[in-house]
Amino acid sequence: MRRMLYSPKVAPYIFVLPFVLTLAIFWVSPLIKSFIMSTQDIIPGSVTNVGLANFERLIGDRLFYVALGNSMKYMIFTLFLLIPIPLLLAVLINSKLGSDRIKAVFKSVMFIPALTSVVVAGIVFRLIFSESPTALMNQIVGAFGIEPVKWLKNSETGFMALLTVASWRWTGVNILYFLAGLQAIPNDYYEAADLDGANAWQKFWHVTVPQIKPTLVFVVTISVYGGLAMFLESFMLWGGNNSPQNIGLTIVGYLYRQGIEKNDLGYASAVGVVLLIIVLAINIPQLIATGTFKKEER
Amino acid sequence: MTASSSQVKPLDARLSGDEVTEVGKNGRQMSDEGRAHRRRSIGRTALLVALFAALAALVLIPFWAIFVATFQDGNMIVRYGLNLGIDFATASFDNWVALFTDSGSYFRWFFNSTVVTLLQVVLTLAISSFVAYGFAMYEFRFKSALFVSVILLMSVPFEMLMLPLYIQINDMQLQDTYTAVILPFLAHAVTIMFFRQYLRGIPKEIVEAGRLDGVSEIGIFFRLILPLTKPAFAAMAILNGMGSWNNFLWPLLALRSPDKYTLPIGLNTLLTPYGNNYELLIVGSFFSMIPIFILFMLFQRFFIEGMTAGAVKG
Structure with a gap:
């Protein structure tokens, strides 16, 4: 035992052991179990194997398509809102925004919303988007002469509320990610572009974007994941998993409804498997195309 | 998800702030650019700052909206929504008094959250x-x-x-314990990647x-x-502390007894349609943000740099 502690051959296994154990017990085992459960019909006390019946049921489940559509729509909209805008803001902060102190203040302020829990953010935005004419959003549209809106009762306006929460919480985080990427670009590249007479837009497109590709890939990956797996924002905004006509129902919301609320664990697991497949189907080709896996394996 | 190491500044340089590059840039500006150009760029900077x-x-x-709401009647706030004004005629410190004299659960949850967060941060950092x-x-x-x-774990x-984890926790007789809340997150992929880098x-x-x-x-x-590795520990302590303090879904499943609830779960229980706890809901939500805010203010620089350094893994 004592000799083992001194051997550089054995030591790495001791170091990674706690990780392997937690990985096996709390991630791999539930993951396998999740696949197994998705082929079972589980009622307390009795488990029957039903093959792919859960997935067949899923294909004919109208509500599942509602959830799938909502999650997809949310993911796509958050990609459009939370990548170009934070990137632009990061470029502006990085280039011309006054002194370091001013930059630091903006970075911090933009980040502060990410410090709040979904619970508190949900409570606050729920009350901001309240249908009462005295609530903030209705006061704002009222200033333009628009009648009070029942924000959380309609599909489009409810969706707007969701996107507002997402933009509020994540814009600052993505700005930080992009800034990290921008700061790693050597200044010489821009000087060379200057010598070639490139304008600001050309510099952005031909120097900045290719150079921060790794950061872009990272942010796209976590945004796809975060968008498709969104649940709590909706849960908090509508004060539970039930929104009018399911306008806020997401894939994970449906998993939660089937698994926790209706205790149909087999069917809920099938929903989870489909979610994993969609996330991987979008992210893996993206990661391979951008060469991310190769570098990680190095 | 990665950058080849050549593109990434050494971490210690990054953690010491971005002054280095900025000095270089300003110096260049001073020497190369003409007066008219500089005046134009000052105008542009002013516009950007605005x-x-x-x-x-x-x-x-939103922070202002909930702050002013802590001085108003909670039931009215829940019924009429948040806005930016203070109605001084009805404003009072009643909610704050209620919060600090409340014999109920709020500070019990606060204490629970503190314990869970501390345990989780210490253990996660040690293992990661x-x-x-x-x-x-x-x-x-x-x-x-x-x-x-590790990478797959992240996706x-x-x-x-x-x-399945919920079933597993029950099989292991761990339901309704903080062990169940903490254990699944001990091997935290992002933290491992950050430390490795x-x-x-x-x-x-x-x-x-x-x-x-x-x-x-x-x-x-x-x-x-x-x-x-102290700077890395500071950055990751805040990132993990934030995640643990705000964690909601898993503790909601893992914990059952109200006296074991953490803050987010407790606050959520105040949000019942028939609740008469709305004064606590508003002021409690506001107050729950304060510890993380203080932590953030104290270690801001490490935190911002830590977040960014963790993002680009080489």
Whole structure:
């Protein structure tokens, strides 16, 4: 035992052991179990194997398509809102925004919303988007002469509320990610572009974007994941998993409804498997195309 | 998800702030650019500062809205929504008094959250730094396979695992314990990646010197390497602390007795349609943000740099 502690051959296994154990017990085992459960019909006390019946049921489940559509729509909209805008803001902060102190203040302020829990953010935005004419959003549209809106009762306006929460919480985080990427670009590249007479837009497109590709890939990956797996924002905004006509129902919301609320664990697991497949189907080709896996394996 | 190491500044340089590059840039501006150009760029900077000030104000509006609401009647707030004004005629400190004189559960939850957060941060940092050291300093069989599993770990939605995990916790007789709340997150992929990146910047000669002095491999980590990684620990402590303090879904499933609830779960229970706890809901929500805010203010620089350094893993 004592000799083992001194051997550089054995030591790495001791170091990674706690990780392997937690990985096996709390991630791999539930993951396998999740696949197994998705082929079972589980009622307390009795488990029957039903093959792919859960997935067949899923294909004919109208509500599942509602959830799938909502999650997809949310993911796509958050990609459009939370990548170009934070990137632009990061470029502006990085280039011309006054002194370091001013930059630091903006970075911090933009980040502060990410410090709040979904619970508190949900409570606050729920009350901001309240249908009462005295609530903030209705006061704002009222200033333009628009009648009070029942924000959380309609599909489009409810969706707007969701996107507002997402933009509020994540814009600052993505700005930080992009800034990290921008700061790693050597200044010489821009000087060379200057010598070639490139304008600001050309510099952005031909120097900045290719150079921060790794950061872009990272942010796209976590945004796809975060968008498709969104649940709590909706849960908090509508004060539970039930929104009018399911306008806020997401894939994970449906998993939660089937698994926790209706205790149909087999069917809920099938929903989870489909979610994993969609996330991987979008992210893996993206990661391979951008060469991310190769570098990680190095 | 990664950058080749050549593109990434050494971490310690990044952690020491961005002054270095900025000085260089300003210096260049002073020498190269003509007066007219500079005047134009000052105008542009002023415009940008105004734009960003407006953005910052927009971002802070929700905080202001809930802050002023803590002085109003909770039931009215829930019924009529939040806005930016204070009605001084009805404003009072009643909610704050209620919060601090409440014999009920709020500070019990607050205490629970503190315990869970502290435990989780200490254990996660210990395990993650330990594992990351193994990845950063050694070559061994299965290393790349294990490393790819760290990345895959990051892309499996936790929400998908929560049902089997919930069953597993019950099988292990761990339901309604903080052990159940904390254990699944101990091997935290992002934290491991961050530490690995940081540790790779530490010269291997230190390890060699330790070996020559007859220090054990584990001893090298604890006595020689750990003291050098304090900044990384600060950054990750805040990131994990934030995640744990705000964690909601898993504790909601894992915990059952109200006296074990953490703050987010407790606050959520105040949000019942028939609740008469609305004064606590508003002021309690506001007050729950304060510890993380203080932590953020104290370690802001480490935090911002830590977040960004963790993002681009080489």
